[in-house]
Amino acid sequence: MNASVPALSVVIPVYNEESWLPRSIAALMVSLDRARWEAQVVVVDDGSTDGTGDRLAELAKKYDNITVVSQENRGRFEARKAGLAEATGEQVVLLDSRVIVEPDSLTYLRDQFTEHPDRRVWNGHITVNSEGNPYAGFMAGLVKIPWRRYCADPRLTSFGPEEFDLFPKGTTFFAAPREIFAGAFGDFDSLYDDVKLASDDTRVLRWIVERERINISPGFAAVYNGRESLKKFASHSYFRGTTYVDSYLTSAGPARTALFGALAVGAVGVVALVNRPKTTLVAGVVGAVAGGAVAKRCGATNTEARAVSTLLPLFAGGFGLGVLRGLFLALRAKLRR
Incomplete structure (x- = not known):
C-alpha cells in the first residue's frame, strides 16, 4: 500500500559560495518542480565574507519557499544544526552548495518514499565533475578504492553498520526523517574540542546506520563540483x-x-x-x-x-x-x- 508524499525540507549550509549557490538552488528547484513536490528550503549563511549574503537576498525574492538563516562562522556542523532547527518537513534533505541535483533525482526519492516507506534513509549517488579539474578528479578516483563494491557496479542497494566502511557515504546529499537527524545531531560527540575540525558527516552517519539501513541508488543522484586550485x-x-x-x-x-x-x-x-x-x-x-x-x-x-x-x-x-x-x-x- 502506497504511503502519502511526506512533507520535505532541504537544508543547505553555505560559506563563501556566491558563485555556486545560485546554480545549486536553481537545479534543486528544477528537480522539485519535476517531482511536483513542494518543499521548504532552509539556507544557512555561516558567516560568509563574500557576496553570498547578497545572492541569498536575491534568491529569497525569486523563490518564495526559501528561508534564510544567518550566523557567525561556526562551521558546517553548526550551520546544519541551525538549519535543522528551522526545518518543518517530515523528511529532510541535506545538500551542499556546490552540489547540482540531477533533474529526476527528487522524483525518484518521492517514489521511493511512497512505494517503499520502509526505505527512509538515502545517501546520494554522487558524481564528481572532474572535467578540467584534476584536484576534484583525484578525490573522486581515490574513494573508489575503498568503495569499489558499489562504485564498480552502481545499483540500488543498502548497507548496515557492518558494511559502513565499504560503501559511499557523506552528508553532501543525504535524506532522512527529521527526527533521525535530530537524534544524530543531538548525540554528536567529537574527539576534538573544536567542532569545526570534527568529522561532521561520518559520526552523524554512523549514528544513523546503527538504527536504520542506508539506501543508495543511481536514481537519487547529484553532481559535486570540487575545489579548483592546488592551494x-x-x-x-x-x-x-x-x-x-x-x-x-x-x-x-x-x-x-x-x-x-x-x-x-x-x-x-x-x-x-x-x-x-x-x-x-x-x-x-x-x-x-x-x-x-x-x-x-x-x-x-x-x-x-x-x-x-x-x-x-x-x-x-x-x-x-x-x-x-x-x-x-x-x-x-x-x-x-
Missing part, C-alpha cells in the same frame, strides 16, 4: 587527515586498520627518505602509478586514475600531517576531559 587541494588534504582521525580512531573496521597502516608506512617512509632519498622517491612514484591503476580497476575514469597517479604524493603528505594534527587534538581533548 585549496593541499588545504583540503590536510583537513581530511584531521577529520579522518575523528571519524575512525575509535571505531574498529577497515578504515581504522587503514589509518594505522598509513601511519606505519609514513613512519617507514620518513626514515627511508633520510637514509635512501633517491630510492624512496622512485618507490613513491611507482606507488603513485600503482594507486592510479588500482583506482581504475575499482571504477575510476581514466581522468580520475591519472589524477590519482599525479597527485597522490602531495595528498599523502598533506593528509599525513592532518592525521598527526588529529591525533594531537584527540589526545589534548582527552587529557582535558
